[in-house]
Amino acid sequence: MLPQWFLVGAGRCGVQLARAIEASGLGVAGVETRSPRGRARVRRALPGVRTFGAGDALPPVHGVLVAVPDSAIPACAEQLAPRLHPATTVVLHTSGLLAADALAAIARSGPATGSLHPMVSFPTAVGPLVRLAGAVATVEGSAAAVREARRLALALGMRPVRLAAAVKPTYHAAAALAANLTHVLVVTAxxxxxxxxxxxxxxxxxxxxxxxxxxxxxxxxxxxxxxxxPLARGDDAAVLAHLAAIPGEVGAAYRAVADLAVAALANEHLLNEMRIRGLELALTGHARCGRFQPLT
Structure with a gap:
């Protein structure tokens, strides 16, 4: 029986997924990495799993999972296409932003192509194994690739959700807002x-x-x-005090997020017009007339 998967990329996502695949019993035939640090990372996290260089022929596997930065996927596909083993029938990338056509060079050589994006954060490669059970994995691509992506997601305990290629940028922006930008805001706080x-x-x-x-x-x-x-209460005095305490880039970030909140509070009629106007003035650095002086 062929090993199920081969990983390209030894970063946080690639190594974590390889570890999860190994833990599921599907088997990992190897990991391709270009750097000594990547090889050391694989040896530490996946003892016994062979590492491959960028010019090596790939082993006979059912599927290849490409976990490299988005900007590197098209060039990686060009380099992989002539090295794929004839037994390989599917190649997936893990980008949440790009569609299957990033693997066009591989699709021309025969294997089905698509994408599988786990909706989880991978903070480290060799730290605790990230829990995938119950997480959503978005899948996209050719019909055959989507079938294989769904099978892999289910084998790892994830819930596959199919997306159209055209909506991936919006989907990925939502994920970035919820995870990456939240990370920034929490660290700033x-x-x-x-x-x-x-x-x-x-x-x-x-x-x-x-x-x-x-x-x-x-x-x-x-x-x-x-x-x-304060925003939910319409407390413009508190907002003014906050902005006085956090000038500069942090204040600008506060204003940007608060502007979204105030617009939503207005649209949902959760505050009256006077309180909305007070918040809008506060976010420009001014108080409502008769209550506070403008910030200087």
């Missing part, structure tokens, strides 16, 4: 707390239940009805 006397560990401990409860409230809501804090 932690740094603000350390600046007022919290230890780094203490700031993390303080934020953990706050962030978890806010995310749960957001995911259980239809819109902004579960939002809490």
């Amino acid at each position: 932690r740094d603000l707390l350390t600046g007022v006397g919290f230890s780094r560990r203490g700031a993390a401990a303080a934020l953990r239940p706050l962030v978890a409860s806010a995310v749960e409230a957001a995911l259980s809501a239809r819109g902004m009805e579960n939002l809490t804090g």
Whole structure:
């Protein structure tokens, strides 16, 4: 019986997926990596799994999973196409942004092509195995590739969801907002707390239940009805105080996110016009007439 999968790329995503595939019992025939650090990472995380260089012929496997940066996928496909074993019938990439046509060079040589994008974060390659069970994996590509991507997702305990190629940029932007940009905001909030006397560990401990409860409230809501804090109350004085305390790039980020919230609160009629106007003025650095002086 052929080993099921071969991985191209020894970064966080590639190594984590290879470990998950090994743990599932499907088997990994090898990992292609170009750097000594990548080879060392594979040896550490996947003892006994062979590493391949960029010029090596690939072994006989059912499928190849390409886990390299998005910008490298088309060139990687060009280099892989002549080296694929005749037994390989499907090649998938793991980009959430790009569609199957990023693998056009491989599709011309015969294998079915598509994509499988796990909706999880892979913070490390060799740290704890990221839990995939229950996570969504979006799949896209030719009919044969989608079938194989679904099988792999299910074997790893994920829930496959098929996407059209045209919507992948919007999908990926949503994932980035929810994960990557949330990461930035939480780290920024932690740094603000350390600046007022919290230890780094203490700031993390303080934020953990706050962030978890806010995310749960957001995911259980239809819109902004579960939002809490000054914006939800229409408290322009608090917003002005916040902006006075966090000038510069952090203040600009606060304004950008708050603008989205105020627009949604207005559209959902959760605040009256006076409070909406007060928030809008505060976000430009001004107070409502008769209450506060403009920020200088």
